[in-house]
Amino acid sequence: MTWLLVGKRVRHLQRYREIAQILIKHGFGWFLDEIGLSQLLSLPLRAHRAPPLRDTLNLYERIRVVIEQLGPTFIKFGQVASLRPDLFPLDLTQQLSKLQDEVPPFPVTQMTQVIEADLGTPLSQVFASFDPTPVGSASIGQVHRAVLHTGEVVAVKVQRPDIRVRIETDFEVMADIMDMAERHIEWARHYQLGEVVEEFRRTLMNELDYTIEARNSERIAHQFSEDPTVRIPRIFWDYTTPRVLVMEFVEGIKLSDRQHLLEAGFDPKELATRASRAVFSQLLLQGVFHADPHPGNLAALPGHVILFMDFGMVGRLTPDMKQHLSGLIIGLMRRNTDMILRALRRMGVVPADVNESKLRRDVEDMREKYYDVAMSQVNLGEAVRELLTVAFRHRIQIPAELSLVGKTLLTIEGVVQELDPKFRIMDVAEPFGKELIKQRLRPANVSRQGFHLLLDMAEFAIDFPHQLRTLVKDLRNGKARMQIQIPELPKLLLKLDRIGNRLSFSILLLSFSIFMSGWMVASALDKSPARIFQTPVTDVGLVVGLLMMVLLIWSIIKSGHL
Known part of the structure; x- marks a missing residue:
């Protein structure tokens, strides 16, 4: 353990103890013992192992309650983890999806201090009026309605003054806990939970910089600049900083308020169609999408215009990811097992020891379930969940961005089904899938892929002689190493260790028996044995023999192998 790590633990000792107390309270003291954190607790806490909620809540419910009590950073992490059914059991991700980060608003005086510190001017000189009552409050910040001196109505998003320090502290603690978990728990090591936390840290730190959210908003607004059915609030850059975001205030009716929408004359089916079409356009055509x-x-908005807000969580798909995603969607549409398996292999990290026959059987079972079902009747959310469950079962790690795609599809399907229970999102998705097939078969795309393949082959041909010379040189100099793994070697070594211990123990017992027999014969003959410093040699030998036997027995017991 490095001194830096020790310093962090000492500095955050109180936070470690808070986390440990909550874990023990809900029956997870074993986890602290497993990763070696129980020594941070006081003796009374170590003795207290009776969780009051253990009898009424199941395992995954208790995990959700623990995360809720650990605070905003862990709640955010739980929300992100709920997007990864390829890493966590489906029942757990469903519990984590219930996490809410709504918290009471922070005082107006603190909010004013943040705005004036970031903008460098009094609040009254920036806004003609400012409503001190927030229209929304969350763990990172809150939103207020205000009016600029130009008369424009704006929404002002202000960050909590102490949130960055709290989040950075929790990240250091979380990273340490995951590091210990990886050292002691095989599952954590396989899924590289430390990297999951680091990926989450990058995501959340981006959310703490409101200028990144503003750029995300403008980028997606540009994608829909020619589409009158989608509206994105305008950003006021003169008043936007990493902790303050000022945007156009646009009032609409939330898509969750179906009754209000009906009273206002909106057609739920048209709203569902436009919302899902906008999401599929972002996912499959643009590659940059609203992930929440x-x-x-x-x-x-009037005219059945869909308003998108809050671009703190935005996903980005590289050209390769878009290609993998399109391959998966086309495979699902064609009910083609080989295409689905190829897409899974290309889009995730498939373990070397994966059982190919079982993986194929699971995908075949999923394919058969939807084989005779019309595409428009397929439940997209259920299909995505089943696919990610297959990935979890076979330890296939899906890239984070593609997991965001799955979460986005699940979310938008839930939204449109609330609007219109009879609406089938696959009616909108199918044309996009067919367009993807056409795009992949266009001569320009086929020739481009062939050109890239030729480039890869040319690079390989150019690099191969150099790599071969390097290998031969390393072999000549004795630098090249070959790693040989024998799966049964640990068991064999354990067996040899036990045989050696038993042999040593048997020899010692035999020697001691012979010695004791000779001593008893000498005593019976009443002959004086030789002496060392007035002490009979037999007595000295007896003491030495007993001492050696005790030491050998102790070493065997300590090794646990006899």
Whole structure:
């Protein structure tokens, strides 16, 4: 353990103890013992192992309650983890999806200090009026309605003054806990939970910089600049900083308020069609997408225009990821097992020891379930969940961005089904899938892929002689190493260790028996044995023999192998 790590643990000792107390309270003291954190607890806490909620809540419910009590950073992490059914059991991700980060608003005086510190001017000189009552409050910040001196109505998003320090502290603690978990728990090591935490840290630190959210908003707004059915609030850059975001205030009716929408004359089916079409356009055509289209972030404007809000969580797909995703969607549409398996292999990290026959059987079972079902009747959310469950079962790690795609599809399908229970999102998805097939078969795309393949082959041909010379040189100099793994070697070594211990123990017992027999014969003959410093040699030998036997027995017991 490095001194830096020790310093962090000492500095955050109180936070470690808070986390440990909550874990023990809900029956997870064994986890502390497993990763070696129980020594941070006081003796009374170590003795207290009776969780009051253990009898009424199941395992995954208790995990959710623990995360809720650990605070905003862990709640955010739980929300992100709920997007990864390829890493965590489906029942757990369903519990984590219930996590909410709504918290009471922070005082107006603190909010004013943040705005004036970041903008460098008094609040009254920036806004003609400012409503001190927030229209929304969350763990990172809150939103207020205000009016600029130009008369424009704006929404002002202000960050909590102490949130960055709290989050950075929790990240250091979380990273340490995951590091210990990877050292002691095989499952954590396989899924590289430390990297999952680091990936989450990058995501959340981006959310703490409101200028990144503003750029995300403008980028997606540019994608829909020619589409009159989608609206994105305008950003006021003169008043936007990493902790303050000022945007156009647009009032609409939330898509979750179906009754209000009906009273206002909106057609739920048209809203569902436009919302899902906008999401599929972002996912499959643009590659940059709003990754959190829940009902609170979507609203309806006059003319059935869909309003997208809050771009703190945005996903990006590289050309390769878009290619893998399109291959998966086409495979699902064609009910082609080989295409689905190829897409899974290309889009995830498939373990070397994966059972190919079982993986194929699971995909075949999923394919058979939808084989005779019309595409428009397929439940997209259920299909995505089943696919990710297959990935979890076979330890296939899906890239984070593609997991965001799955979460986005699940979310938007839930939104449109609330709007219109009879609506089938596959009616909208199918044309996009067919367009993807056409795009992949266009001569320009085929020739481009062939050109890239030729380039890869040319690079390989150019690099191969150099790599071969390097290998031969390393072999000549004795630098090349060959790693040989024998799966049964640990068991064999354990067996040899036991045989050696038993042999040593048997020899010692035999020697001691012979010695004791000679001593008893000498005593019976009443002959004086030789002496060392007036002490009979037999007595000295007896003491030495007993001592050696005790030491050998102790070493065997300590090794646990006899």
